[in-house]
Amino acid sequence: MVLFPNCKINLGLYVLYKRADGYHDLSTVFYPLPVKDVLEIIRSDTNQFTAYGIPIPGDPTANLCEKAYQLLRKDFPTLPPVHIHLYKNIPIGAGLGGGSADGAFTLLGLNSTFQLGLSPDQLIDYAAQLGSDCPFFILNKPCLGGGRGEQLQPITLDLSAYSFVLVNPGIHISTAQAFSLCTPDDAILPIEDIISQPVHTWKEQLHNDFEFPVFQLHPELREIKTTLYAHGALYASLTGSGSSFYGIFEKHNTPTTLPLSWNYRILP
């Protein structure tokens, strides 16, 4: 079976407070975008994980694909061995949730290949054990995210009339470090109220709490946001804990090139 795990962006991200378990409660909107990895799962005699494309830091046994397999294997001891081949294309540690997508899609792929009969709610429970961002990719549609990110409420939000520019500065930002640099504050406007207004109004109202610490760590990244607005973005922001930024543009007003020394992709 071949699957295509996609990335996400966060439309607004508010860190509300630090919990006793060390995680933070947050409020965000997860929105899927079509930058994708390629994930192949094949029944085999032995377990094997192979990754190609962008190098993934860390021990391969800590890969979220491998972790997803082991998580299901605990509850389904008859799950046969598999070869997992991952072509990595989504930038890593970039706030795009690529690792989480790979883990969630591995759960989905194993469930359907081996007919495990897991419901979406059960898959979300497994995904939440892999990481806070993983449950979103089981639903993979625009969602309001609460709790540590695992409490999901699908929302009606269609941005297909717009194009997106994704800028990847290639700086790996540790999610744990980024959270430790945020000052939690739960006095916020409900994010769903902001999102329901036209996109051009978001600039004044919709914020990502990670921008402040990320700009402190990497002041040179301010230029990305400034450039996106200078070239007509209706809205521009850091996604997740960074380091990627996105701009939302009217389709007829989308730049074809940007004066940036960092990699960027235009999703028309």
Ligand SMILES: C[C@@](CO)(OP(=O)(O)O)[C@H](O)COP(=O)(O)OP(=O)(O)OC[C@H]1O[C@@H](n2ccc(N)nc2=O)[C@H](O)[C@@H]1O
């Ligand atoms: C910030 C967000 C926003 O979508 O995205 P990314 O920037 O990673 O894409 C997510 O909350 C990231 O979720 P995810 O990357 O799955 O994080 P996890 O593996 O669960 O946690 C990594 C570490 O981040 C911190 N963490 C994570 C989520 C959360 N709600 N509170 C936290 O404090 C904890 O220190 C935890 O040990």
Ligand SMILES: Nc1ncnc2c1ncn2[C@@H]1O[C@H](COP(=O)(O)OP(=O)(O)O)[C@@H](O)[C@H]1O
């Ligand atoms: N399949 C995977 N792809 C990318 N990173 C992975 C994967 N599995 C585990 N990781 C680990 O997750 C971290 C980055 O996660 P990623 O989802 O790319 O970033 P972010 O959390 O910023 O959205 C890295 O430290 C990496 O070692």
